[in-house]
Amino acid sequence: MEFDTIVAISTPIGEGAIGIIRMSGPESFQILDRVFKKIGNGTFEDKQMVYGQIMDEDTIVDEVLAVKMYKPRTYTKEDVVEINCHGGLVPMRSILSLLLDKGARLAEKGEFTKRAFLNGRIDLAQAESVMDLIGSKTKRGYDLAMNQLEGHLSRRVRGMRDGLMTLMGHIEVGIDYPEEDIEDVTYPEIVDQLEDLEKQIDKLLKSANNGKIIREGLKTVIVGKPNVGKSSLMNALLKDSRAIVTDVPGTTRDVIEEYMNVGGIPIKLIDTAGIRSTEDVVEKIGVEKSKSYFNEADLIIFVLNASEPLTDEDLDIMEHVKNKHAIVIINKTDLEIRIDESLINMHLNDKLILKTSMEKEIGIDLVEKAISDILLDHDLEINQNETVSNTRHIHLLKTAHQNVKDALGAANSKMPYDFIEVDIQNAIVNLGQITGESVENDLLDHIFSNFCIGK
Numbered sequence: 001m002e003f004d005t006i007v008a009i010s011t012p013i014g015e016g017a018i019g020i021i022r023m024s025g026p027e028s029f030q031i032l033d034r035v036f037k038k039i040g041n042g043t044f045e046d047k048q049m050v051y052g053q054i055m056d057e058d059t060i061v062d063e064v065l066a067v068k069m070y071k072p073r074t075y076t077k078e079d080v081v082e083i084n085c086h087g088g089l090v091p092m093r094s095i096l097s098l099l100l101d102k103g104a105r106l107a108e109k110g111e112f113t114k115r116a117f118l119n120g121r122i123d124l125a126q127a128e129s130v131m132d133l134i135g136s137k138t139k140r141g142y143d144l145a146m147n148q149l150e151g152h153l154s155r156r157v158r159g160m161r162d163g164l165m166t167l168m169g170h171i172e173v174g175i176d177y178p179e180e181d182i183e184d185v186t187y188p189e190i191v192d193q194l195e196d197l198e199k200q201i202d203k204l205l206k207s208a209n210n211g212k213i214i215r216e217g218l219k220t221v222i223v224g225k226p227n228v229g230k231s232s233l234m235n236a237l238l239k240d241s242r243a244i245v246t247d248v249p250g251t252t253r254d255v256i257e258e259y260m261n262v263g264g265i266p267i268k269l270i271d272t273a274g275i276r277s278t279e280d281v282v283e284k285i286g287v288e289k290s291k292s293y294f295n296e297a298d299l300i301i302f303v304l305n306a307s308e309p310l311t312d313e314d315l316d317i318m319e320h321v322k323n324k325h326a327i328v329i330i331n332k333t334d335l336e337i338r339i340d341e342s343l344i345n346m347h348l349n350d351k352l353i354l355k356t357s358m359e360k361e362i363g364i365d366l367v368e369k370a371i372s373d374i375l376l377d378h379d380l381e382i383n384q385n386e387t388v389s390n391t392r393h394i395h396l397l398k399t400a401h402q403n404v405k406d407a408l409g410a411a412n413s414k415m416p417y418d419f420i421e422v423d424i425q426n427a428i429v430n431l432g433q434i435t436g437e438s439v440e441n442d443l444l445d446h447i448f449s450n451f452c453i454g455k
Contacts, residue, residue, distance in 0.1 A: 003078070003115060005031060006107035007099045009092050010454035016087030021095055022454060023081040023104055024112055029068055031102045032081045035095075036066055044068045054083070054095050061098060062091045076112055077119040110451025114444065117436060124436030124447070125154045128390055131451055132215060137259050137266040141214050144389055153388060154435050160200050161431040164404075167193050168424045171417050187414050194408040201401045204388050208397070211389030213298065217259060217268035218375065221293050223321075224303035225313045229331040232358035233303060234258070234271040237368065262372050270297075299374060300326035301367070306355070307335035310343055318347045327370050328353045334360045392447075396430045403427035 005025030011018070023031065029044075035054050042050035047069050054061040062085045069080040085091050100106060108114075110131075117127045125148060132145035148154075170185040222230045238258055256271040270293055294300065302321050304314060321328070328348055330339060334357040344353065352370055356363030388394055407423035432438030 005104045006111055006115075007096065007104040008107035008112070008454040009096055010082075011087065011092075013089060013092070014087070015089075019085050019087040019092040021083045021085065021092060021099070022112065023083075023099060024074075024076045024078045024107075024115065025104070026079065027103055028079045028081045031099055031104055032066060032068065032083075034102045035061075035098055036064075046070045046073075049084070054085070054098065056094075056098050061094050062086055064095075072119075075121070076115040077121045078115065107453060108448075109453050110448030110455060113451060113455055114448045117444075122149075123151070123154050124439060124444075125157065125390070125393065125434050126151055127436075128392070128447065130455065132390070134452070134455065136215075137217065138214075138261050141266060144211065144214055144387060147387075148389075153393070156200075156204065157431050157434050160197055161428055161435075161437070163193065163197055164424050164428050164431070168421060168428065171421050171424070187411055190411045190420065191408065194404055194411060198401065198404045198408060201397055201404060205394070205397055205401060207387040208389070208394045211387040212391065212394065214265060214387075215389035217266035218298045218371075219268050219270065219293075219296060220299040220301060220371070221270045221272060221297035222301045222303060223272055223294055223317060225305075225311065225317070228303045228305040229329075229356075229358045230303050231256075231271055233301070233329065233331070233356075233364075233367070234269055236358055236361070236364045237269060262368075262375055265375050267371060294320065294324075298325065299371070300324045301329060302326055302351075303329045303331050304339060304344070306330045306333045306337050306339050309338050310340055315347070318344075321348065321351070325374070326351050327367070327374075329363075329367065330355045331358055333357045333362070393434050396434050400427045400430040403430060 003025055005023060005027040007021065007023040010020045010022040035056070036050075036052050037055050038050055038052040040051055042048070042052075044050055044067075047067060049065045049067045051065055052063075054064055065084040067082050067084075069075075069082070071077055071079050074080040083095060085095055096106075113122075113127050113130050116122050117124055129145045129148035133142065133149060136142040136145050167185075167190065171190070173185075222234060224230050234256070238260055258269050260267045260269055272293055300321055302317060304310070326348075328344065328351045330341070330344070330353065333355045354363055354366050354370060356367065358364075388397060403423045403426040407420050407427070410420045410423060429438045433443070436444075
């Protein structure tokens with residue numbers, strides 16, 4: 001498969017010492033030759049940088065280092081050019097514009113990685129791990145993404161898919177050639193193989209929650225009514241003034257998200273608007289968003305004001321916190337205590353309750369330790385070779401797991417082979433969508449549209 005020649009800026013736009021422009025496709029070398037003037041004795045050996053100038057007719061555009069990478073040993077398996085120029089908006093865009101004028105096309109989001117997939121250099125799971133690698137927030141997340149880029153997950157999934165295809169082949173022989181003297185696969189043999197495959201998928205799925213937390217972070221939502229100290233708590237945990245803090249209730253009207261690192265695990269801290277009844281249109285939208293984030297949270301930090309009696313709003317939040325993994329914080333303990341702690345203990349007797357004063361910086365270390373202990377309880381020491389973290393992969397594994405269970409049920413009931421075959425085929429298709437063997441173009445476009453331009 002051969003494509004046209006694409007080009008894009010591969011480094012972030014902005015001021016910097018160096019910017020990189022990447023070009024891939026059959027005309028890459030010819031287009032570079034039209035604009036590059038060599039200085040000195042350098043020659044374009046494979047992957048050897050050459051010093052020179054980018055020229056627009058007789059005008060020097062920039063002083064650069066350029067490299068030609070010969071197919072197929074490149075990222076896209078095509079001829080690739082990279083130009084290292086001065087960083088900054090003007091030089092990079094000037095060179096990009098010139099390359100477009102000379103015959104290249106501006107790359108779409110993720111098109112370089114998409115070509116690496118389409119040209120067979122990597123499979124779809126590995127392609128998606130590229131963005132996980134770029135977006136990793138901790139070393140552990142980076143290690144997991146690198147592991148998947150190297151193909152460990154793909155090999156596990158492909159092995160399970162191959163096992164199902166072999167089994168289906170044996171079943172089809174019995175269906176298509178019943179009159180031939182060929183030994184049929186028996187129901188007990190089908191059951192044994194399906195049970196083994198079900199266990200393999202189940203083992204991967206058991207790692208999914210931990211893998212997702214390492215990839216995306218433990219989603220920790222700070223909730224409470226207005227002016228109890230939610231934003232102060234977030235700032236204290238981040239050790240930065242990220243959220244606005246005032247004495248005016250309702251200051252936080254939208255959701256604020258930031259990451260902190262605890263033992264190599266990203267904690268996605270979410271400071272929400274205070275939950276209360278309000279006629280303010282903007283604040284009302286913020287409150288609704290707070291409730292939505294509350295339902296999706298892995299961990300709730302519920303903040304109460306020690307200097308006020310419990311209100312109906314506090315009690316309403318308590319009812320929702322009951323069934324969540326939560327830490328309860330009684331804040332503003334430096335003021336006169338007016339809250340009924342016995343009522344809190346009665347409603348939330350199974351929750352960890354901590355006392356703090358954000359104003360006096362008391363108890364913040366206890367909150368940090370509580371979050372760290374919760375992470376330890378998650379047992380996030382994972383086997384990198386047996387961990388799935390991508391939401392799309394998890395969904396497909398769950399669907400394939402159900403397909404195998406359905407096939408197993410049909411085999412145990414000694415239903416006709418055709419019924420078993422349908423479920424096995426569905427499992428094969430779903431596993432193939434992870435690695436790309438059975439993926440449709442619309443899905444490919446959607447996946448790569450989430451990449452950045454130049455990757």
